[in-house]
Amino acid sequence: MENKVFFSYLGNTEKRISEFFEKYEAQQYFKPTDIYDSVFSYIRRPAKRLRPSVLLMAAGSLGGDDREKLAIPAAAGVELFHTWTLVHDDLIDNDNLRRGEPTVHKAMSERSKKSLGVSDGVAKEYGRDIAVLAGDIQHGWSIAAFVDCALHMSVDPMLILKLIKHLQSYVIGNLICGEVLDVQYGMAKGMDIFDIDEEKIINMLWLKTGVLYEFAGLAGALIGKNSTDFEDEQVLAIKNFAGSCGTAFQLQDDILGILGDEKSIGKPVGSDIREGKKTVIVYESIKNASASEKNKILSVLGNKEASPNEVSEVTVLFQELGGTERTGKLAKQYLEKALPHLDVISDSKYKNLLVLWADFMINRKF
């Protein structure tokens, strides 16, 4: 029953932000066709819409139904911001699938081969070019969506300007720092080159994921409260709550990356292992491994040609050596740290939704 309330709210968010996307008046500038198709591709695929939902719940919990409605362009903006980082990250990670369909760079590379008959090398570069530029357009659109909150929803212009500044300095800087650390850690053969440890991995997850969830909470809270006070007690509470839950989300994501199936995670089983992603799972497992188990893990991790059998051997080791268990425990700790923040928020259907969301972050299977 509770779950039904939560998923119905997510579905409602999906409907409202999709309407915003489809009706966007400046989509005439998404040209030529390859750019238009690429800009819209991910946002037209079914997705959970967690970040915009958090923003809207935060607005509702401090400002009620009316303020929640005013926040829709900002909710669309945070989803678009997330989307451009996905398009660029997929290129960087050389991933072929996103939400069960081809990534932007992959799709455009394939299309150019068919429509122009260019060579594999030229097609690969064309795919890269369109992914970079489509992400850039989405980045622009995400900011334009925040502006729409002031131009069309009468939200305080100074608040929107301060949110844009925060997003375009603190948030983008930290998020990209997390992405670069992820790339650098992935380049390390074992755990040694960068002296990677659990604390560093969790910091990287916080940067890559927690910071944008924190922003969704912050932006929603300020729009809900109609305030420009970034240090307000209730605003800080929701901001910190959302940030902690975001980190829990990413820890759970790493577990699903190992134990989930292709249908639920939208990418092939074993991708994280073949990519050599340095997660808490990997760190904890190697820490507890015998010399031969460690060698086994390191021989498969980051090996793009690893066989399904090798991937499944390592998956078993990750469970036996306590890697997935440790990660699940950490996710739960982040959730437990998050919930007390909500004590300063009055009860409402929106506060209830925030609690359901937090629970979903660590219990989800997709």
Place this chain on the structure above:
Amino acid sequence: MENKVFFSYLGNTEKRISEFFEKYEAQQYFKPTDIYDSVFSYIRRPAKRLRPSVLLMAAGSLGGDDREKLAIPAAAGVELFHTWTLVHDDLIDNDNLRRGEPTVHKAMSERSKKSLGVSDGVAKEYGRDIAVLAGDIQHGWSIAAFVDCALHMSVDPMLILKLIKHLQSYVIGNLICGEVLDVQYGMAKGMDIFDIDEEKIINMLWLKTGVLYEFAGLAGALIGKNSTDFEDEQVLAIKNFAGSCGTAFQLQDDILGILGDEKSIGKPVGSDIREGKKTVIVYESIKNASASEKNKILSVLGNKEASPNEVSEVTVLFQELGGTERTGKLAKQYLEKALPHLDVISDSKYKNLLVLWADFMINRKF
């Protein structure tokens, strides 16, 4: 004497926006080191600073010295906006040099080989990754700089929001459309696949370059006039003036790309020819060529391995067949179309600077 006034103003712009860059309070979020160095690399190299200068001249011409000073963060913002497009374009064009030094992707690829000892393939991908992400940070910074105009310079918040919306929809869309067309035209072996003609090439130049100059004029004019009326007669005049001059600039740039030396253009002689850039020079020359001359041109154009001798043969053909002459004539036409717009602007030192700038656009040798 006139020239001295103009270059001294450019130098002054350079000093003022560099101070803005170096003092930026949120640079603490440019992390890790490879990102920090990449974000600052192009803007710390000597450059003409034409776009921010146009923005400041426009502000001064409609608002005098005081309003011109308030526009400095916006001037820095337009330079940063230009900079991220350069970082992404250099990756897309596989260029190794920018302003006489390594491009971001090249520099970071080389650094990773030295510091991490990774293979050429891994290093190339790392360079790509840092270039994409450093450009993204600069994109964010450019918008944050515009916000600073309202937060720190007391420029009308609604004007800044409207400028940001315009920049992040109309400007970015058209600019990226131009970049994609440039990539697609470059992929065409001859002029046929996309039915490229002079009009299409000029439209591409307008999109790639004219649109951002137009924006610099528009933003400066509105800040100068302290108005949010995008349709004001004087504002439109400066906007259209700047857009036409920007197109003239790009036409002249294509001439320098053929006739300039490495020192003045900051990249190796013949780059445009080896890259297969489809310019008015190429179009006009092929139009006037005999069958054997056309074959000669098409065999060298886009051939990355073309010898210096082949490049110089084609350079001579481009002059003999009227390609460079036609381009120079077009640049002059755009200038002549631009100047009458200034009739509705009162005389001032700033208007005089705008006229000097227009002249520089087609007479410059660097």
